[in-house]
Amino acid sequence: MKPVPDQTFYVTTPIYYVNDAPHIGHGYTTVMGDIITRWHRQRGEDVWYLTGTDEHGLKVLRKAEQNGMTPQEWADRLIETEWMPLLETIDVANDDFIRTTEERHLVGSKAFWQDLYDRGAVYKGEFSGWYSVGAEEFVGDDDVLDGEGEDEGFKVSALDGSRLEHVTEENYFFKLSEYQQALLDLYEQNPDFIQPASARNEVISFVQRGLKDLSMSRSTFDWGIQVPWDEKHVMYVWIEALLNYVTAIGYGTDQDAFEKRWPASIHLVGKDIARFHAVIWPAMLMAAGQPVPHQVFAHGWLLVGGQKMSKSKANGIRPDEIVGTFGSDAYRYYFARAITFGSDGSISWEDIHARYHAELANGFGNLASRVASMIGSYFDGSLPAAGELTDAEQRVVGTIESAVADADAAIEAVAPQDALAAIWRVVDELNGYLTEQAPWKVAKEEGQRERLATILVTAAEGLRALAVLLNPVMPKACASLWESLGAEPALGNLADQRIADVARWGQLPEGTTITKVPSLFPRIET
Protein backbone atom coordinates (compact mmCIF):
# COMPACT_ATOMS: atom_id res chain seq x y z
CA MET A 1 0.00 0.00 0.00
CA LYS A 2 1.41 3.35 -0.90
CA PRO A 3 1.03 6.30 1.40
CA VAL A 4 -1.40 8.88 0.14
CA PRO A 5 -1.26 12.50 1.20
CA ASP A 6 -3.89 13.22 3.79
CA GLN A 7 -6.87 15.10 2.60
CA THR A 8 -8.40 15.27 6.01
CA PHE A 9 -7.15 15.92 9.51
CA TYR A 10 -9.13 13.15 11.13
CA VAL A 11 -9.16 12.86 14.93
CA THR A 12 -11.01 10.38 17.09
CA THR A 13 -11.74 9.87 20.75
CA PRO A 14 -12.32 6.40 22.09
CA ILE A 15 -15.95 5.46 21.84
CA TYR A 16 -17.26 5.40 25.35
CA TYR A 17 -18.77 2.35 26.93
CA VAL A 18 -22.38 3.02 27.87
CA ASN A 19 -22.69 0.89 30.93
CA ASP A 20 -22.64 4.06 33.00
CA ALA A 21 -22.76 7.81 33.01
CA PRO A 22 -19.84 9.88 31.76
CA HIS A 23 -17.19 11.06 34.18
CA ILE A 24 -14.54 13.72 34.02
CA GLY A 25 -12.06 11.52 32.17
CA HIS A 26 -14.42 11.22 29.21
CA GLY A 27 -14.85 14.96 29.18
CA TYR A 28 -11.11 15.46 29.35
CA THR A 29 -10.28 13.36 26.29
CA THR A 30 -13.15 14.78 24.31
CA VAL A 31 -12.27 18.38 25.11
CA MET A 32 -8.62 17.96 24.21
CA GLY A 33 -9.58 16.52 20.86
CA ASP A 34 -12.00 19.37 20.38
CA ILE A 35 -9.34 21.98 21.09
CA ILE A 36 -6.91 20.39 18.67
CA THR A 37 -9.47 20.02 15.91
CA ARG A 38 -10.83 23.54 16.33
CA TRP A 39 -7.29 24.86 15.99
CA HIS A 40 -6.74 22.85 12.83
CA ARG A 41 -10.00 24.14 11.41
CA GLN A 42 -8.74 27.66 11.99
CA ARG A 43 -5.66 26.70 10.10
CA GLY A 44 -8.00 26.19 7.20
CA GLU A 45 -7.64 22.42 7.07
CA ASP A 46 -10.33 19.95 6.25
CA VAL A 47 -11.03 18.49 9.68
CA TRP A 48 -13.13 15.58 10.84
CA TYR A 49 -13.66 14.99 14.54
CA LEU A 50 -15.35 11.80 15.64
CA THR A 51 -16.58 10.59 19.00
CA GLY A 52 -19.24 8.11 19.95
CA THR A 53 -20.38 5.24 22.10
CA ASP A 54 -19.67 1.54 22.40
CA GLU A 55 -22.90 -0.27 23.14
CA HIS A 56 -22.42 -3.98 22.72
CA GLY A 57 -20.96 -6.60 25.02
CA LEU A 58 -21.91 -8.70 27.98
CA LYS A 59 -21.51 -5.91 30.50
CA VAL A 60 -24.07 -3.71 28.82
CA LEU A 61 -26.40 -6.66 28.37
CA ARG A 62 -26.34 -7.49 32.06
CA LYS A 63 -26.62 -3.89 33.17
CA ALA A 64 -29.72 -3.55 31.02
CA GLU A 65 -31.21 -6.75 32.40
CA GLN A 66 -30.65 -5.55 35.94
CA ASN A 67 -32.63 -2.47 35.06
CA GLY A 68 -35.39 -4.42 33.36
CA MET A 69 -34.68 -3.16 29.89
CA THR A 70 -33.40 -4.50 26.62
CA PRO A 71 -29.80 -3.52 25.96
CA GLN A 72 -30.93 -1.30 23.11
CA GLU A 73 -33.37 0.53 25.35
CA TRP A 74 -30.71 0.90 27.99
CA ALA A 75 -28.20 2.32 25.54
CA ASP A 76 -30.76 4.64 23.97
CA ARG A 77 -31.64 6.03 27.34
CA LEU A 78 -28.08 6.67 28.44
CA ILE A 79 -27.19 8.30 25.15
CA GLU A 80 -30.21 10.53 25.42
CA THR A 81 -29.85 11.52 29.06
CA GLU A 82 -26.11 11.42 29.63
CA TRP A 83 -23.81 11.18 26.65
CA MET A 84 -25.25 13.61 24.18
CA PRO A 85 -25.81 16.23 26.89
CA LEU A 86 -22.17 15.90 27.92
CA LEU A 87 -21.05 17.17 24.52
CA GLU A 88 -23.33 20.15 24.97
CA THR A 89 -22.09 20.74 28.49
CA ILE A 90 -18.45 20.91 27.55
CA ASP A 91 -19.11 22.64 24.25
CA VAL A 92 -17.68 20.12 21.84
CA ALA A 93 -17.96 20.66 18.09
CA ASN A 94 -17.62 17.10 16.87
CA ASP A 95 -18.41 16.44 13.23
CA ASP A 96 -19.92 13.05 13.83
CA PHE A 97 -21.07 10.80 16.62
CA ILE A 98 -21.16 7.09 16.06
CA ARG A 99 -23.08 4.51 18.02
CA THR A 100 -22.03 0.93 17.50
CA THR A 101 -25.67 -0.10 17.25
CA GLU A 102 -26.11 1.98 14.11
CA GLU A 103 -26.67 0.33 10.76
CA ARG A 104 -23.53 1.83 9.20
CA HIS A 105 -21.44 0.26 11.93
CA LEU A 106 -23.16 -3.11 11.57
CA VAL A 107 -22.67 -3.14 7.83
CA GLY A 108 -19.13 -1.81 7.97
CA SER A 109 -18.02 -4.18 10.70
CA LYS A 110 -19.33 -7.18 8.83
CA ALA A 111 -17.57 -6.03 5.70
CA PHE A 112 -14.31 -5.62 7.60
CA TRP A 113 -14.59 -9.07 9.13
CA GLN A 114 -15.37 -10.60 5.81
CA ASP A 115 -12.21 -8.98 4.47
CA LEU A 116 -10.19 -10.43 7.32
CA TYR A 117 -11.74 -13.83 6.70
CA ASP A 118 -11.21 -13.72 2.96
CA ARG A 119 -7.58 -12.79 3.45
CA GLY A 120 -7.03 -15.73 5.76
CA ALA A 121 -6.42 -13.77 8.93
CA VAL A 122 -9.04 -15.67 10.89
CA TYR A 123 -9.42 -19.27 12.01
CA LYS A 124 -11.79 -21.20 14.19
CA GLY A 125 -10.61 -22.58 17.50
CA GLU A 126 -11.76 -23.33 20.94
CA PHE A 127 -11.25 -21.06 23.85
CA SER A 128 -11.30 -22.38 27.35
CA GLY A 129 -10.37 -20.04 30.10
CA TRP A 130 -11.35 -17.09 32.21
CA TYR A 131 -13.26 -14.04 31.18
CA SER A 132 -13.75 -10.78 33.03
CA VAL A 133 -17.13 -9.30 32.27
CA GLY A 134 -16.20 -6.16 34.14
CA ALA A 135 -13.26 -5.49 31.87
CA GLU A 136 -14.72 -7.35 28.87
CA GLU A 137 -11.39 -9.10 28.63
CA PHE A 138 -10.03 -12.61 28.49
CA VAL A 139 -7.70 -13.22 31.38
CA GLY A 140 -4.72 -15.56 31.27
CA ASP A 141 -4.47 -18.37 33.82
CA ASP A 142 -1.54 -16.65 35.47
CA ASP A 143 -3.71 -13.73 36.42
CA VAL A 144 -6.44 -15.71 38.13
CA LEU A 145 -6.65 -15.43 41.88
CA ASP A 146 -9.01 -16.75 44.53
CA GLY A 147 -11.38 -14.07 45.62
CA GLU A 148 -11.45 -12.78 49.17
CA GLY A 149 -14.07 -10.99 51.23
CA GLU A 150 -17.05 -10.18 49.07
CA ASP A 151 -15.53 -12.25 46.29
CA GLU A 152 -15.09 -15.33 48.49
CA GLY A 153 -15.77 -18.40 46.45
CA PHE A 154 -15.19 -16.68 43.14
CA LYS A 155 -12.11 -16.30 41.01
CA VAL A 156 -10.92 -12.75 40.45
CA SER A 157 -8.56 -11.09 38.02
CA ALA A 158 -5.13 -10.12 39.30
CA LEU A 159 -5.24 -7.27 36.80
CA ASP A 160 -8.13 -5.30 38.18
CA GLY A 161 -9.80 -7.42 40.85
CA SER A 162 -12.89 -8.03 38.77
CA ARG A 163 -14.76 -11.31 39.09
CA LEU A 164 -14.06 -13.95 36.50
CA GLU A 165 -16.20 -16.52 34.80
CA HIS A 166 -14.90 -19.68 33.30
CA VAL A 167 -15.92 -20.07 29.72
CA THR A 168 -15.38 -22.82 27.22
CA GLU A 169 -16.58 -21.97 23.80
CA GLU A 170 -15.85 -22.15 20.18
CA ASN A 171 -14.33 -18.87 19.02
CA TYR A 172 -12.82 -17.36 15.97
CA PHE A 173 -9.25 -16.23 16.39
CA PHE A 174 -7.36 -13.42 14.75
CA LYS A 175 -3.79 -14.28 13.77
CA LEU A 176 -2.27 -11.50 15.81
CA SER A 177 0.89 -13.50 16.36
CA GLU A 178 1.82 -13.09 12.70
CA TYR A 179 2.13 -9.34 13.03
CA GLN A 180 4.84 -9.04 15.64
CA GLN A 181 7.61 -8.06 13.26
CA ALA A 182 5.40 -5.86 11.13
CA LEU A 183 4.35 -3.96 14.24
CA LEU A 184 7.89 -3.56 15.51
CA ASP A 185 8.86 -2.26 12.08
CA LEU A 186 5.99 0.17 12.22
CA TYR A 187 7.11 1.55 15.61
CA GLU A 188 10.69 1.71 14.39
CA GLN A 189 9.92 3.50 11.15
CA ASN A 190 7.34 5.83 12.68
CA PRO A 191 8.60 6.94 16.08
CA ASP A 192 5.53 9.12 16.48
CA PHE A 193 3.09 6.33 15.83
CA ILE A 194 2.56 5.81 19.52
CA GLN A 195 3.10 8.81 21.77
CA PRO A 196 4.19 9.89 24.29
CA ALA A 197 7.44 8.02 24.84
CA SER A 198 6.26 6.31 28.01
CA ALA A 199 3.38 4.67 26.16
CA ARG A 200 5.61 3.85 23.24
CA ASN A 201 8.16 2.07 25.44
CA GLU A 202 5.47 0.05 27.05
CA VAL A 203 3.91 -1.02 23.79
CA ILE A 204 7.22 -1.95 22.23
CA SER A 205 8.32 -4.07 25.14
CA PHE A 206 4.94 -5.77 25.13
CA VAL A 207 5.17 -6.67 21.46
CA GLN A 208 8.78 -7.76 21.74
CA ARG A 209 7.76 -10.45 24.18
CA GLY A 210 5.65 -12.05 21.52
CA LEU A 211 2.00 -11.92 20.61
CA LYS A 212 -0.69 -14.54 20.98
CA ASP A 213 -3.56 -15.00 18.63
CA LEU A 214 -6.64 -13.23 19.78
CA SER A 215 -10.07 -14.65 20.43
CA MET A 216 -12.30 -12.33 18.49
CA SER A 217 -15.80 -13.70 18.80
CA ARG A 218 -18.22 -14.91 21.44
CA SER A 219 -20.87 -17.57 21.05
CA THR A 220 -22.63 -17.71 24.41
CA PHE A 221 -24.70 -14.56 24.18
CA ASP A 222 -26.04 -12.47 21.35
CA TRP A 223 -25.76 -8.76 22.23
CA GLY A 224 -23.32 -7.91 19.51
CA ILE A 225 -22.80 -7.97 15.79
CA GLN A 226 -23.12 -11.31 14.08
CA VAL A 227 -20.05 -12.73 12.44
CA PRO A 228 -20.97 -12.59 8.75
CA TRP A 229 -20.13 -16.20 7.88
CA ASP A 230 -21.32 -17.77 11.13
CA GLU A 231 -24.49 -16.50 12.73
CA LYS A 232 -23.87 -18.40 15.95
CA HIS A 233 -21.11 -15.93 16.82
CA VAL A 234 -21.06 -12.28 17.71
CA MET A 235 -17.93 -10.16 17.46
CA TYR A 236 -15.88 -9.70 20.59
CA VAL A 237 -16.83 -6.23 21.72
CA TRP A 238 -13.32 -4.79 21.83
CA ILE A 239 -12.49 -5.85 18.32
CA GLU A 240 -15.79 -4.59 17.07
CA ALA A 241 -15.47 -1.28 18.89
CA LEU A 242 -12.15 -0.45 17.27
CA LEU A 243 -13.84 -0.72 13.90
CA ASN A 244 -15.88 2.39 14.62
CA TYR A 245 -12.98 4.49 13.43
CA VAL A 246 -13.45 3.17 9.92
CA THR A 247 -17.15 2.35 9.84
CA ALA A 248 -18.05 5.90 10.90
CA ILE A 249 -16.37 7.36 7.85
CA GLY A 250 -17.82 4.94 5.36
CA TYR A 251 -15.94 1.65 5.40
CA GLY A 252 -18.22 -0.84 3.71
CA THR A 253 -20.91 1.76 3.09
CA ASP A 254 -19.32 4.75 1.36
CA GLN A 255 -15.96 3.96 -0.15
CA ASP A 256 -15.27 7.48 -1.44
CA ALA A 257 -15.83 9.06 1.94
CA PHE A 258 -13.70 6.42 3.57
CA GLU A 259 -10.79 6.93 1.24
CA LYS A 260 -10.99 10.64 1.68
CA ARG A 261 -10.66 10.51 5.46
CA TRP A 262 -8.71 7.39 6.23
CA PRO A 263 -6.14 6.93 7.71
CA ALA A 264 -6.82 8.78 10.94
CA SER A 265 -4.41 11.52 11.89
CA ILE A 266 -4.65 10.96 15.63
CA HIS A 267 -6.47 8.43 17.77
CA LEU A 268 -6.70 9.99 21.22
CA VAL A 269 -6.88 7.35 23.93
CA GLY A 270 -6.32 6.96 27.64
CA LYS A 271 -3.10 5.18 28.46
CA ASP A 272 -5.05 2.18 29.74
CA ILE A 273 -6.22 1.35 26.25
CA ALA A 274 -3.11 2.39 24.35
CA ARG A 275 -2.27 -1.22 23.66
CA PHE A 276 -5.53 -2.04 21.96
CA HIS A 277 -4.95 0.90 19.68
CA ALA A 278 -1.23 0.54 19.10
CA VAL A 279 -1.05 -3.24 18.76
CA ILE A 280 -4.32 -4.95 17.89
CA TRP A 281 -5.77 -2.17 15.79
CA PRO A 282 -2.85 -1.66 13.40
CA ALA A 283 -2.47 -5.42 13.08
CA MET A 284 -6.11 -5.74 12.09
CA LEU A 285 -5.74 -2.97 9.56
CA MET A 286 -2.67 -4.58 8.07
CA ALA A 287 -4.54 -7.86 7.88
CA ALA A 288 -7.37 -6.16 6.05
CA GLY A 289 -4.99 -4.40 3.68
CA GLN A 290 -5.69 -0.93 4.99
CA PRO A 291 -3.25 1.82 5.93
CA VAL A 292 -2.63 2.31 9.64
CA PRO A 293 -3.33 5.56 11.48
CA HIS A 294 -0.61 8.17 11.74
CA GLN A 295 -0.64 8.39 15.49
CA VAL A 296 -2.06 6.93 18.66
CA PHE A 297 -1.72 9.50 21.39
CA ALA A 298 -2.13 8.18 24.94
CA HIS A 299 -2.94 10.69 27.64
CA GLY A 300 -2.47 10.18 31.36
CA TRP A 301 -4.69 9.93 34.39
CA LEU A 302 -6.27 12.77 36.23
CA LEU A 303 -5.10 12.55 39.81
CA VAL A 304 -6.89 13.92 42.82
CA GLY A 305 -4.83 13.94 45.97
CA GLY A 306 -2.22 11.85 44.20
CA GLN A 307 -4.71 9.11 43.38
CA LYS A 308 -6.33 8.19 40.13
CA MET A 309 -9.76 9.66 40.13
CA SER A 310 -12.56 7.15 40.25
CA LYS A 311 -16.05 6.80 41.52
CA SER A 312 -15.16 3.97 43.83
CA LYS A 313 -12.62 6.11 45.64
CA ALA A 314 -15.17 8.87 45.99
CA ASN A 315 -12.62 11.45 44.94
CA GLY A 316 -14.28 12.24 41.66
CA ILE A 317 -15.10 15.75 40.55
CA ARG A 318 -18.10 15.77 38.26
CA PRO A 319 -17.80 17.54 34.90
CA ASP A 320 -21.19 19.20 35.24
CA GLU A 321 -20.22 20.47 38.66
CA ILE A 322 -17.16 22.25 37.31
CA VAL A 323 -19.04 23.56 34.31
CA GLY A 324 -21.95 24.60 36.50
CA THR A 325 -19.70 26.72 38.67
CA PHE A 326 -17.02 27.98 36.31
CA GLY A 327 -18.50 27.46 32.86
CA SER A 328 -17.48 25.29 29.93
CA ASP A 329 -14.72 27.66 28.82
CA ALA A 330 -13.00 27.44 32.18
CA TYR A 331 -13.35 23.67 32.18
CA ARG A 332 -11.73 23.46 28.78
CA TYR A 333 -9.04 25.96 29.65
CA TYR A 334 -8.17 24.30 32.93
CA PHE A 335 -7.55 20.84 31.55
CA ALA A 336 -5.65 22.13 28.56
CA ARG A 337 -3.49 24.49 30.57
CA ALA A 338 -2.85 22.76 33.87
CA ILE A 339 -1.93 19.32 32.60
CA THR A 340 0.87 18.27 30.32
CA PHE A 341 -1.08 16.26 27.76
CA GLY A 342 0.27 12.73 27.87
CA SER A 343 1.36 12.82 31.51
CA ASP A 344 -0.66 12.20 34.61
CA GLY A 345 -1.84 15.44 36.11
CA SER A 346 -3.03 16.60 39.49
CA ILE A 347 -6.29 18.44 39.58
CA SER A 348 -8.26 19.92 42.42
CA TRP A 349 -11.23 22.14 42.94
CA GLU A 350 -8.96 24.65 44.67
CA ASP A 351 -6.62 24.74 41.70
CA ILE A 352 -9.46 25.25 39.25
CA HIS A 353 -10.75 28.05 41.43
CA ALA A 354 -7.31 29.66 41.71
CA ARG A 355 -6.53 29.50 38.01
CA TYR A 356 -9.98 30.72 37.08
CA HIS A 357 -9.46 33.90 39.03
CA ALA A 358 -5.76 34.50 38.51
CA GLU A 359 -5.60 33.64 34.83
CA LEU A 360 -9.07 33.96 33.34
CA ALA A 361 -10.82 36.63 35.41
CA ASN A 362 -7.89 38.84 36.42
CA GLY A 363 -5.64 38.18 33.47
CA PHE A 364 -7.69 37.78 30.34
CA GLY A 365 -11.20 38.89 31.28
CA ASN A 366 -10.12 42.04 33.03
CA LEU A 367 -7.88 42.97 30.11
CA ALA A 368 -10.81 42.84 27.73
CA SER A 369 -12.84 44.81 30.16
CA ARG A 370 -10.37 47.65 30.73
CA VAL A 371 -9.70 48.13 27.02
CA ALA A 372 -13.37 48.23 26.06
CA SER A 373 -14.05 50.56 28.92
CA MET A 374 -11.36 53.05 27.91
CA ILE A 375 -12.29 53.09 24.25
CA GLY A 376 -15.82 53.68 25.49
CA SER A 377 -15.00 56.65 27.65
CA TYR A 378 -12.22 58.25 25.58
CA PHE A 379 -13.52 57.64 22.07
CA ASP A 380 -17.23 57.04 22.56
CA GLY A 381 -16.77 53.40 21.67
CA SER A 382 -15.59 54.12 18.17
CA LEU A 383 -12.16 52.73 17.37
CA PRO A 384 -9.87 55.62 16.39
CA ALA A 385 -7.07 55.55 13.85
CA ALA A 386 -3.64 54.70 15.19
CA GLY A 387 -0.66 56.97 14.69
CA GLU A 388 3.00 56.04 14.50
CA LEU A 389 3.96 52.83 16.25
CA THR A 390 6.72 53.25 18.80
CA ASP A 391 9.03 50.58 20.16
CA ALA A 392 6.44 49.71 22.77
CA GLU A 393 3.88 48.88 20.09
CA GLN A 394 6.46 46.99 18.07
CA ARG A 395 7.12 44.84 21.10
CA VAL A 396 3.45 43.95 21.31
CA VAL A 397 3.43 43.08 17.63
CA GLY A 398 6.54 40.94 18.07
CA THR A 399 5.09 39.13 21.05
CA ILE A 400 2.01 38.22 19.07
CA GLU A 401 4.03 37.02 16.10
CA SER A 402 6.16 34.73 18.22
CA ALA A 403 3.17 33.54 20.25
CA VAL A 404 1.33 32.50 17.11
CA ALA A 405 4.33 30.61 15.80
CA ASP A 406 5.00 28.89 19.10
CA ALA A 407 1.38 28.03 19.74
CA ASP A 408 0.96 26.57 16.28
CA ALA A 409 4.06 24.43 16.72
CA ALA A 410 2.77 23.28 20.11
CA ILE A 411 -0.55 22.17 18.68
CA GLU A 412 1.32 20.35 15.94
CA ALA A 413 3.18 18.53 18.71
CA VAL A 414 -0.10 17.74 20.49
CA ALA A 415 0.92 19.95 23.41
CA PRO A 416 -2.01 22.27 24.13
CA GLN A 417 -0.51 23.29 27.46
CA ASP A 418 2.47 24.80 25.62
CA ALA A 419 0.19 26.50 23.13
CA LEU A 420 -1.68 28.20 25.95
CA ALA A 421 1.54 29.19 27.67
CA ALA A 422 2.66 30.86 24.44
CA ILE A 423 -0.65 32.64 23.91
CA TRP A 424 -0.68 33.82 27.49
CA ARG A 425 2.49 35.79 26.83
CA VAL A 426 0.21 38.08 24.84
CA VAL A 427 -2.18 38.52 27.76
CA ASP A 428 0.69 39.39 30.08
CA GLU A 429 2.36 41.63 27.53
CA LEU A 430 -0.83 43.63 26.97
CA ASN A 431 -1.54 44.09 30.65
CA GLY A 432 2.02 45.30 31.16
CA TYR A 433 1.86 47.49 28.08
CA LEU A 434 -1.24 49.25 29.32
CA THR A 435 0.23 49.87 32.75
CA GLU A 436 3.39 51.31 31.21
CA GLN A 437 1.65 53.46 28.64
CA ALA A 438 -0.99 54.56 31.13
CA PRO A 439 -3.56 55.72 28.60
CA TRP A 440 -5.66 57.17 31.43
CA LYS A 441 -2.84 59.69 31.97
CA VAL A 442 -2.29 60.33 28.29
CA ALA A 443 -6.01 61.10 28.05
CA LYS A 444 -5.57 64.05 30.36
CA GLU A 445 -2.69 65.57 28.41
CA GLU A 446 -3.20 68.25 25.79
CA GLY A 447 -2.38 67.35 22.19
CA GLN A 448 -1.96 63.64 22.89
CA ARG A 449 -5.13 62.34 21.23
CA GLU A 450 -3.23 60.50 18.56
CA ARG A 451 -0.92 58.86 21.07
CA LEU A 452 -3.93 57.80 23.14
CA ALA A 453 -5.53 56.40 20.01
CA THR A 454 -2.41 54.43 19.13
CA ILE A 455 -2.28 52.83 22.55
CA LEU A 456 -5.89 51.78 22.57
CA VAL A 457 -5.87 50.55 19.00
CA THR A 458 -2.84 48.45 19.85
CA ALA A 459 -4.64 46.98 22.83
CA ALA A 460 -7.72 46.30 20.71
CA GLU A 461 -5.65 44.59 18.03
CA GLY A 462 -4.06 42.51 20.73
CA LEU A 463 -7.48 41.47 21.92
CA ARG A 464 -8.47 40.61 18.39
CA ALA A 465 -5.49 38.28 18.19
CA LEU A 466 -6.37 36.73 21.52
CA ALA A 467 -9.96 36.14 20.49
CA VAL A 468 -8.79 34.22 17.44
CA LEU A 469 -6.03 32.28 19.19
CA LEU A 470 -8.11 31.34 22.20
CA ASN A 471 -11.26 30.51 20.27
CA PRO A 472 -10.35 26.82 19.98
CA VAL A 473 -10.05 26.62 23.74
CA MET A 474 -12.72 29.03 24.94
CA PRO A 475 -15.27 29.53 22.17
CA LYS A 476 -17.94 31.13 24.31
CA ALA A 477 -15.77 33.81 25.89
CA CYS A 478 -14.07 34.51 22.58
CA ALA A 479 -17.41 34.92 20.83
CA SER A 480 -18.31 37.46 23.47
CA LEU A 481 -14.98 39.24 22.99
CA TRP A 482 -15.46 39.22 19.22
CA GLU A 483 -18.77 40.91 19.76
CA SER A 484 -17.24 43.41 22.15
CA LEU A 485 -14.66 44.29 19.52
CA GLY A 486 -17.38 44.74 16.91
CA ALA A 487 -15.18 42.65 14.64
CA GLU A 488 -17.72 40.63 12.73
CA PRO A 489 -18.95 43.27 10.26
CA ALA A 490 -15.45 43.87 8.95
CA LEU A 491 -13.74 40.55 9.55
CA GLY A 492 -16.49 37.96 9.49
CA ASN A 493 -17.07 35.00 11.76
CA LEU A 494 -14.59 34.35 14.50
CA ALA A 495 -14.28 30.68 13.58
CA ASP A 496 -13.31 31.70 10.05
CA GLN A 497 -10.29 33.70 11.21
CA ARG A 498 -7.07 32.00 10.16
CA ILE A 499 -4.19 31.29 12.48
CA ALA A 500 -1.71 32.25 9.79
CA ASP A 501 -3.31 35.67 9.50
CA VAL A 502 -3.65 36.53 13.18
CA ALA A 503 -0.48 38.57 13.53
CA ARG A 504 -1.22 40.81 10.56
CA TRP A 505 -1.64 44.23 12.13
CA GLY A 506 -4.46 46.70 11.76
CA GLN A 507 -7.33 44.43 10.85
CA LEU A 508 -9.93 46.26 12.92
CA PRO A 509 -10.89 49.28 10.81
CA GLU A 510 -11.20 52.81 12.13
CA GLY A 511 -14.70 53.46 13.32
CA THR A 512 -15.32 49.94 14.53
CA THR A 513 -17.83 49.95 17.34
CA ILE A 514 -16.33 48.69 20.57
CA THR A 515 -18.81 47.90 23.29
CA LYS A 516 -18.47 46.86 26.85
CA VAL A 517 -20.01 43.42 27.29
CA PRO A 518 -20.64 41.48 30.49
CA SER A 519 -17.48 40.16 32.12
CA LEU A 520 -15.95 37.27 30.21
CA PHE A 521 -15.11 35.53 33.48
CA PRO A 522 -16.97 37.06 36.39
CA ARG A 523 -15.42 36.46 39.77
CA ILE A 524 -17.05 33.66 41.61
CA GLU A 525 -17.85 34.36 45.20
CA THR A 526 -17.79 31.26 47.32
Added chain:
RNA sequence: GGGGAGGUAGCUCAGCCGGUCAGAGCAGAGGACUCAUAAUCCUUCGGUCGUGGGUUCGAGCCCCACCCUCCCCA
Protein backbone atom coordinates in the same frame (compact mmCIF):
# COMPACT_ATOMS: atom_id res chain seq x y z
C1' G B 1 11.37 -11.22 39.49
C1' G B 2 12.03 -8.19 34.59
C1' G B 3 10.92 -3.42 32.36
C1' G B 4 9.05 1.70 32.05
C1' A B 5 7.79 6.69 33.99
C1' G B 6 8.53 10.00 37.90
C1' G B 7 10.92 12.04 42.51
C1' U B 8 13.35 20.14 41.02
C1' A B 9 11.17 26.38 45.65
C1' G B 10 5.00 25.97 50.57
C1' C B 11 1.72 24.10 46.03
C1' U B 12 1.40 22.67 40.65
C1' C B 13 4.99 22.09 37.21
C1' A B 14 9.16 23.72 32.87
C1' G B 15 14.07 22.44 32.21
C1' C B 16 15.83 19.28 24.17
C1' C B 17 21.32 16.53 22.52
C1' G B 18 25.75 17.88 29.92
C1' G B 19 28.63 24.21 30.07
C1' U B 20 23.74 31.91 32.56
C1' C B 21 20.03 25.31 34.37
C1' A B 22 18.89 26.58 39.26
C1' G B 23 13.40 28.48 36.31
C1' A B 24 7.71 29.74 35.70
C1' G B 25 2.93 30.32 37.67
C1' C B 26 0.28 30.39 42.20
C1' A B 27 0.72 31.33 47.42
C1' G B 28 3.67 34.86 51.09
C1' A B 29 6.08 40.01 51.91
C1' G B 30 6.82 45.18 50.26
C1' G B 31 5.89 49.11 46.82
C1' A B 32 3.51 51.79 42.38
C1' C B 33 -0.96 52.97 39.94
C1' U B 34 -6.37 53.79 39.33
C1' C B 35 -8.50 52.50 32.88
C1' A B 36 -10.49 47.79 34.71
C1' U B 37 -13.89 42.09 37.27
C1' A B 38 -11.06 44.84 45.35
C1' A B 39 -8.50 43.96 38.91
C1' U B 40 -3.13 45.74 36.83
C1' C B 41 2.30 46.67 37.16
C1' C B 42 7.13 46.41 39.74
C1' U B 43 10.31 44.42 43.54
C1' U B 44 11.18 40.59 46.98
C1' C B 45 11.40 35.94 50.27
C1' G B 46 12.13 30.91 48.93
C1' G B 47 15.31 25.02 46.48
C1' U B 48 22.65 21.45 48.73
C1' C B 49 17.30 19.75 41.68
C1' G B 50 15.16 11.76 46.29
C1' U B 51 20.07 9.52 48.76
C1' G B 52 25.21 7.88 48.28
C1' G B 53 29.13 7.14 45.02
C1' G B 54 31.44 7.79 40.00
C1' U B 55 32.73 9.86 34.88
C1' U B 56 34.03 14.91 33.18
C1' C B 57 37.57 21.00 32.88
C1' G B 58 32.19 21.17 34.08
C1' A B 59 25.96 17.20 35.74
C1' G B 60 18.76 17.97 37.71
C1' C B 61 20.60 16.61 32.85
C1' C B 62 25.64 10.68 31.74
C1' C B 63 27.07 5.82 34.71
C1' C B 64 26.45 2.55 39.30
C1' A B 65 23.88 1.43 43.84
C1' C B 66 19.95 2.47 47.04
C1' C B 67 15.07 4.75 48.84
C1' C B 68 9.96 6.38 47.62
C1' U B 69 5.50 6.80 44.13
C1' C B 70 2.87 5.11 39.88
C1' C B 71 2.42 1.85 35.69
C1' C B 72 3.36 -2.45 32.35
C1' C B 73 4.86 -7.48 32.18
C1' A B 74 5.94 -12.21 34.52
